[in-house]
Amino acid sequence: MSQRKKAVSASQNKTHRRSQVCLDEDDEDAHFSQITSKQVQRAREHFTPVQIDRKVAEVVQFILIKDQKKIPIRRADIGKHVIKEYKAIYTEIMNRVCRTFEQVFGLKLVEIDPKNHIYILINKLEPIHGEQVSMRPGNPKTGLLFVILSVIFMKGGVIKENLVWNTLKKLRVDPGEKHDEFGDVKKMLTDEFVRQKYLEYVKIPHTEPVEYEFRWGLRAEKEVSKLKLLEFVGEVCAFLFLLHSPIQLTNLSVTVIINVIKCALINL
């Protein structure tokens, strides 16, 4: 991330008001709230409609690319990398961006962190029950994520990390080993999914040796319909309970479990 900050060279950030070369992102962001209406007026007169249209398009592209990787978008990043000298009319540009997402893509830009101004794109179109998988792109990681979210959900919203690792082991996904499909599973859950705000991986205070617990992340809260999840859980309930039983699972039962989960996911 820090490499990118340097790459977007200081030369492009020559907005008149700033004398510092490297800005703290908080300063960058605070700038948004200090804009006066006079500055807005001047900016609007300074840029042609064509230029402003172009900026809107660039912001839309920027957000789409970030969202493709499920990286939450920070307002400071939008300002620094895309809007730049158009900052005074940031609000106007963002209003148009939001309208575009709704009217063209059926997506909604949602602030998941009002303090730090972080956004994600969520789908406004209703997910269809029984939609063929071929009509909707699949992602093997989603399946695994859903299992974890379900387990956390069923256990009241927070679980110790050991429970997650044991659950995975029973699905023949050993977090200690490199998995064929998922690679470093531990990293995926504690780093990737956390960065994407699907999960939270939090230290439990006063534990020695240090223990962590998993919770739902902000994105999961916004994106995953609890109702759908309940249906999913209902469909695999018996099998999920089996996972927590002391009975050793044979390879056959693991295959069955995974197939049931896959079928249930298709209906999500």
Added chain:
Amino acid sequence: MSPPMGDSHKRFLQTMMSNGIISASRAAALHKHCCETHGAHYVADRLEDFINIINAHLQSLFMHIRKGMSEDDGLEYYALVNVTETDITRMASDYADNELELFRKTMDLIVDSESGSASSTDILNCADSLQTKKLKKKETEHVLNKFVQDKWLNEKDGEYTLSVRCIVEMEQYMRTIYQDLIKVCHVCHNIALQCQMCENPICGIKVHLPCVARYFRARSDPRCPECSDFWPHEIPEILHSQSQSSQNLPSSSRESTAPTPSRRSRRS
């Protein structure tokens, strides 16, 4: 003023966004699915009109759903492309600088070649002389796999070709940087990388294999459309169409429905 986008259009666009590229037959099925899901008025064979509405709204965002033909199977595909591209920027967010450089070099090799392909050996040699940062053999193989996974390249028997997605997406870019050095199909006027060539030294026109198949269909004495010399190459069979129902084919489609199932042979 273009009609507003309905939920059916938005769903279609979202699916295009996650897939990047889909075959024309799948696009037709998707069109039906999207309309039926949202209770929109559905007319078979009006896929082009449906897509035109979406494109009208994508224009100000510098995006476009473009139709193209695969050099391998002669089938048509729809790809969501960025129109502002003056470079391979669509890939920029997914790959490191040296990986992008390798891709450009691979593209150079492919465009230069007679066969429209590059061997893994040649690509490995390039990897060794990159200006940005050299890639080791294992890293190169990994990157090439990524390119294939992400549908930018196709691989067969150690030979790499540009995928239909790549060509549709980057045709503009390629015409700009390669100018006259890039081959163009005499029949369909698109870029031709894997093609047959007229052997007449003063003619030398190039034709895509699927275009050859269609142009010379059932002709016992194939002649060059430009110089009338005998066409010395084996005429490939037209591939059996994969569409579910012939009703879904747009009228301008060049998709073939000839029932011959024999696999097209590669030209020598």
